[in-house]
Amino acid sequence: MTKAPLRILQPDTAGLTAGAAILQDGGLVSFPTETVYGLGADACNDRAVAGIYAAKGRPSFNPLIVHLQTQQDAERYAYFNDDASRLAAAFWPGALTLVLPLREQSGISKLVTAGLGTLAIRVPDHPVAQGLLRAFGGPVAAPSANPSGRISPTTAQHVVDGLNDKINAVIDGGACAVGVESTIVSCGDTPTLLRAGGVPIEALEACLGRPLARSENPKTPVAPGQLASHYAPKGTVRLDVVTPRHDEVLLGFGPVDAALNLSPAGDLTEAAARLFDCLHQLDAMGATAIAVSPIPDHGLGRAINDRLRRAAAPRG
Ligand code: TXA
Numbered sequence: 001m002t003k004a005p006l007r008i009l010q011p012d013t014a015g016l017t018a019g020a021a022i023l024q025d026g027g028l029v030s031f032p033t034e035t036v037y038g039l040g041a042d043a044c045n046d047r048a049v050a051g052i053y054a055a056k057g058r059p060s061f062n063p064l065i066v067h068l069q070t071q072q073d074a075e076r077y078a079y080f081n082d083d084a085s086r087l088a089a090a091f092w093p094g095a096l097t098l099v100l101p102l103r104e105q106s107g108i109s110k111l112v113t114a115g116l117g118t119l120a121i122r123v124p125d126h127p128v129a130q131g132l133l134r135a136f137g138g139p140v141a142a143p144s145a146n147p148s149g150r151i152s153p154t155t156a157q158h159v160v161d162g163l164n165d166k167i168n169a170v171i172d173g174g175a176c177a178v179g180v181e182s183t184i185v186s187c188g189d190t191p192t193l194l195r196a197g198g199v200p201i202e203a204l205e206a207c208l209g210r211p212l213a214r215s216e217n218p219k220t221p222v223a224p225g226q227l228a229s230h231y232a233p234k235g236t237v238r239l240d241v242v243t244p245r246h247d248e249v250l251l252g253f254g255p256v257d258a259a260l261n262l263s264p265a266g267d268l269t270e271a272a273a274r275l276f277d278c279l280h281q282l283d284a285m286g287a288t289a290i291a292v293s294p295i296p297d298h299g300l301g302r303a304i305n306d307r308l309r310r311a312a313a314p315r316g
């Protein structure tokens with residue numbers, strides 16, 4: 001689809017109808033989910049999906065998450081075993097992505113799965129995402145709506161700043177409540193954690209009644225979101241800092257004296273919701289050296305620390 005200037009759509013019936021029409025035409029529409037803003041395209045249209053990779057400047061081996069309205073819809077595209085059904089029943093709609101065996105003749109573009117025999121699916125819990133999926137009526141492939149390797153967007157303005165004329169429209173649904181991406185679990189013989197995220201691991205393990213296997217190892221990028229340097233702000237990042245150096249801007253957590261604070265009250269949910277916005281703000285401030293307060297490594301803290309470790313990794 002030829003690119004007119006980026007349209008900012010309202011999260012009402014007219015905006016959702018316009019967004020769905022752009023998707024039907026093979027265009028790119030960014031939309032809010034409860035985790036981060038997604039960059040959506042018709043998952044069955046090769047050209048449209050190729051447009052996502054082009055707009056993000058994303059390496060082509062990196063597969064995409066498909067968004068659907070319900071688990072019933074999801075079952076048309078992938079096979080659910082008992083673990084998958086249990087997790088979907090407990091956490092969908094929500095911040096959980098399941099990697100499942102792809103059905104033959106699913107019609108999903110091979111560019112979505114990057115040729116893998118599995119499909120990552122999520123049913124988002126956000127009225128605007130749900131409204132767009134209903135208006136469009138099919139699977140929507142959507143990675144986070146940021147240039148590849150940059151910070152994920154949690155407001156429509158972040159999307160405009162990062163992708164602007166590379167996409168057709170963004171539906172402005174305000175700030176994302178969860179603020180970190182979905183937790184990714186692959187449901188083969190052994191359910192395996194591929195990425196920590198918006199649903200705490202403890203909750204998943206309680207639902208399954210056993211521990212998840214772990215595959216968060218950057219050397220084997222089953223989910224290439226596991227690549228070490230990712231989510232990077234422009235400045236260098238140093239973690240677990242109690243006393244910052246003079247040249248560093250402190251990103252605080254808890255009751256500390258900091259330029260920016262993820263949560264002065266030390267609340268992990270608030271910190272997750274503010275994480276990417278704070279990183280964007282540090283870019284806007286021109287911070288060249290960023291120090292981050294220690295953050296407890298449980299619940300949503302795990303997802304926050306995972307993102308921060310990638311931000312701090314040596315840049316490739
Ligand atoms: O919260 C989220 O998950 C957001 C919103 C928009 O839904 N989306 C998101 O997508 O974070 P993205 O593309 O930035 O991250 C998706 C991750 C990538 O690391 C990708 O490699 C992995 O999911 N992935 C996708 N399909 C996969 C598959 N078949 N097997 C393993 N990993 C897969």
Ligand code: MG
Nearest residue numbers: 143144152225
């Ligand atoms: Mg991403």
